[in-house]
Amino acid sequence: MTRGSMSKGLFALMLLLVLVLAGCNNDGDSERELASIDDFEHMKTNEGEAIEGGTLNFGLVSDTPFEGTLNYNFYSGNPDVQIIDWFSENLLAFDENYNYTQEGAATFEVDEDDQSITFTINDALNWHDGEPVTAEDWAYAYEVVGHPDYDGVRYTQSLSSVEGMPEYHDGDADEISGIEIIDDKTIKFTYHEFTPSLLAGGVWAYPLAKHIFEDIPIEDMASSDAVRQEPIGYGPFKVESIVQGETVTMVKNEDYWQGEPALDGVNVRVINPNVVVQSLQSGEVDAVSTFPPDQYLDNADMSNVEYLGIIDNAYTYIGFKLGTWEDGEVQPDPDAKMADVDLRRAMWHAVDNETLGNQFYDGLRWNATTLTPPSHPDYHDETIEAPTYDPDLANEILDEAGYTYANEDDDYRTDPDGNELVINFASMSGGDTAEPIARYYMQAWEEVGLNVQLLDGRLQEFNTFYDRVEADDPDIDIYQGAWGVGFDVDPSGLYGRNAAFNYPRFASEENDRLLAEGLSEDAFDVEYRQEVYSEWQELMVEEIPVFPTVYRAILVPVNNRVHNYGASFDKFPEAQRHQIAVTQEEPFVADQIDEVEEEPEPEGEEDEADEE
Known part of the structure; x- marks a missing residue:
């Protein structure tokens, strides 16, 4: 008989959850009704x-105080953009799947053959000082953010995909060949990389008022009064x-x-x-x-107040270290401790994420299934059957994969070669729930015979955690993280072979193929792109370089x-x-x-x- 879920260890786990719930809830009532994102209007x-x-x-x-970098082209922190959004805005509007519509302050025409998009700015759009927002202002934003002297964080793949931008950014060209100002209100961008992501939040659509900034050195712009004391917009x-x-x-x-x-x-x-x-x-x-x-x-x-609610563009996850990052590319390690997909699958089956979301977040975080969250309803494939909580199945998988007990009275399994198996788990400090959640996962894995230990015996401070995860610290076998996925569903920036954010260091030919197909010319057909990303979600459920734990609700109380x-x-x-x-x-x-x-x-x- 395998070591089942009704052991003394499980009793300790359930006691832990009850105690945490009692501590988090003022009334201590573990039976109270849970909330659901479906309960809220948007x-x-x-x-x-x-x-x-x-x-x-x-x-x-x-x-902490907000930093006060109040311009889209220079800010780096979320508090600042929460302020900017009140007095400025994206020139382009979105639908519920974050695809561009024609309802914004700029409309557009796409020419796939020419690999270009032409934008027309509304004639009524003016800066707060009365000057018109022009195509030259839009081009100027690209010239500043793409300039070698710019030291901010806004130079992204979408900007670098403009024809001539890499050469301009490297200082090898004095102008950006892919930007053409047609008239005061019309601008054309031509791309050397023309992908469907451009139409899903991939265009940098935040002009910079040239009449204000042109006399300020680029390296001084972010600290200037025009950004810090007298910011201007058109919102x-x-x-x-x-x-x-x-x-x-x-x-x-x-x-x-x-x-x-x-x-x-x-x-x-x-x-x-x-x-x-x-x-x-x-x-x-x-x-x-x-x-x-x-x-x-x-x-x-x-x-x-009335509470509004929306599904966050994010998920929390458990990641497995499967390789390293060398010379700008993922290098998978077939001998990594977590390289066995059966071990990873068993660890997914061993945890009860639905109960975790209920206990720690009162139902406002819930079991996640795929790496495309339901915040993108046209792309999240809810039909995919991901592993769910089943400790008996987890035990069976581990037994069949050769993770057995050397002696009948042992508490922990060995690896298939009979060696001691200790899995080091990195998790971040912060808040009342951070440590109880980490302890829950370790206890759940212990219930199926896996010896999972907290890295260094403690939670890691925020900066230390990311320094070690990014550096592929060999002492880290698994880690708990969270991703905000952005407007576009393209996951290549997180899981591509050349993506620095690919922290599990996972790569495969099938993953390469699907990520490339999702950005191909064929993927301008939405149904085709949906099929590709459905296949990709299924692949991640099969390969499990990471597994999502919970999706999240955002609550907005309003007077x-x-x-x-x-x-x-x-x-x-x-x-x-x-x-x-x-x-x-x-x-x-x-x-x-x-x-x-x-x-x-x-x-x-x-x-x-x-x-x-």
Whole structure:
């Protein structure tokens, strides 16, 4: 008889989960009803009549000041872009699958034979100082971000795919041959790499005001007043004043290309993660940039807000080290400790991710199946049967693969050659749930006879974790990470043979073929591309270089006085910031406000961090 799931170890595991749940939930009731992403609308319910004007208060949730690099072409951190999005915007609009539509401030025509896209900027689009947004401004953004003196992070594959951009970036050309300004409002980009990704978030569509920046040296632009003190955009609101790192005050842009905004203005202020709930209850803020899902059930009945929800473009995963990174290419190691796919499959069957999502996140994270999350409904293949929790099957797989017990009384299995098998597990510190979740996984694997030990006997600090994972530290056999997948579903930047972010160091000819097909000319046919990426998702379920653990919900609580607010202003055409309105001057206050004393956030606040 194999060592089953009803052992003393399993009892300890279940006790651990119950204790964690009791600790995380104020009422200690492990039987309370769970939440589901299906419970939430993505647009705010409009109750009452909107007034003219009013000011929205937006809470930027952070335990540190925002950096204040307030321009799309130079920012690097999420807090800054949360601010930028209020006063500027992408020239191109998206549908729910993040494909470009013709509803944005620029329309476009695609010429596949010429490998080019021609864009026309709306005649009504002006910078906040009244100057028109021109094709020359758009070209100037490419000239700055692609310049050798530029030291930011915005030079990406999509920019480098423009004809002549690599030569310009390397300093071998003075201009970018693939950019043609046809007239003041029309620009043509020609690509030496023309892929379907270009039409799914792959075009850099953030002009740079040349009349403001042209006299500033490129290396000084990011620190200039034009970025830090007086940022300019063309969005529905414009910056009036900044208290660096703390607040940004904006007023409406009466000249906005889609019409005058309904609000008079927006105030952005930093609020500490410890007081998010209290700030919402008191009406100090009308909405926040992020809300912790593990606090939802305790505050689901907050009387003055409505919760919106959306599926995050992300998944958490367990990765297996299968090789190394050498000279810009993955080098698989057939002798790696985790090279046996049967071992990896058994480890997937051994963990109960659905219960984990319920216990630690009250149902707002749930069992993941493939590496294309359901945030991209046209590409996520829900028909694929991925391994699910089945410890008996995990034991059977390990037995048949030769991972056996040397002696009847042994607690742990040996490898197929009879050698001791110890698997080193790297996981990040941060938040109340980080350590219990890591302990859960180790206990679950112990239940099927695998000796999995926490790397160095402790959780790794954020920077140390990534330094060691990226460097292929030989002491790491498996690790827990998370990916934010971006707008385009192309996974080659994460799992391609030449992708530095391919942390498991997995490569195969079949993987190469499918990734190439997903970017081929044939893949401009959406149905063909869907078939390719369905095959790729199936391949990853079969090969298991990593396995996804949970998908995530994003919750957006919004004060009841607010109209027309969306859980996402990128994904849904009906969510437009210039249409946000309020029904009264002052926010609604909750019936009952919790009194808390603000305490310093513990080091490593996040339970996990996106790797991209």
